[in-house]
Amino acid sequence: MGAQSSKYSKEIKAQMTQAFKDIDTNNDGKIQFSEFLNRLMYGVNVNQELVKLCFFLLDTNKDDALQQSEFERIFQVMMNASEESSINTILCDLIDFNGDGFLDQNEIKAMYEFYKKPVPQSANDLGIKITKKKFEEYIKAHFDFDK
Ligand SMILES: [Ca+2]
Numbered sequence: 001m002g003a004q005s006s007k008y009s010k011e012i013k014a015q016m017t018q019a020f021k022d023i024d025t026n027n028d029g030k031i032q033f034s035e036f037l038n039r040l041m042y043g044v045n046v047n048q049e050l051v052k053l054c055f056f057l058l059d060t061n062k063d064d065a066l067q068q069s070e071f072e073r074i075f076q077v078m079m080n081a082s083e084e085s086s087i088n089t090i091l092c093d094l095i096d097f098n099g100d101g102f103l104d105q106n107e108i109k110a111m112y113e114f115y116k117k118p119v120p121q122s123a124n125d126l127g128i129k130i131t132k133k134k135f136e137e138y139i140k141a142h143f144d145f146d147k
């Protein structure tokens with residue numbers, strides 16, 4: 001594990017392709033939510049709403065399935081995750097769409113789209129360049145994912 005550069009090695013690409021095939025149990029070239037939940041999140045003790053939110057954030061073209069390019073993000077985030085990474089850390093990595101290490105208001109807005117809600121004032125108050133650590137604390141305080 002450890003930090004990977006943004007360019008994948010051939011080996012990692014092969015692993016990624018294999019993982020995608022393994023998860024895509026109905027072999028339609030896409031990962032549906034049920035496949036995501038049953039194969040990728042199987043045994044992980046997390047809240048279903050949170051899993052849905054992760055899926056929503058990954059599904060950028062909003063066709064309710066993950067294409068391989070969309071799947072690459074979760075694969076990369078999982079590879080970079082350390083043992084201390086909580087699901088909230090992983091969530092923050094997913095929200096950080098452009099991967100600059102900070103969350104901006106557009107990225108936060110994408111998260112609230114899942115709830116079909118405007119960004120609340122409390123989130124606006126976090127500023128324009130939010131560290132993941134800060135947003136993790138915000139999630140802990142404002143969302144009930146811990147069960
Ligand atoms: Ca599928």
Ligand SMILES: [Ca+2]
Pocket residue numbers: 058059060061062063064065066067070
């Ligand atoms: Ca998609």
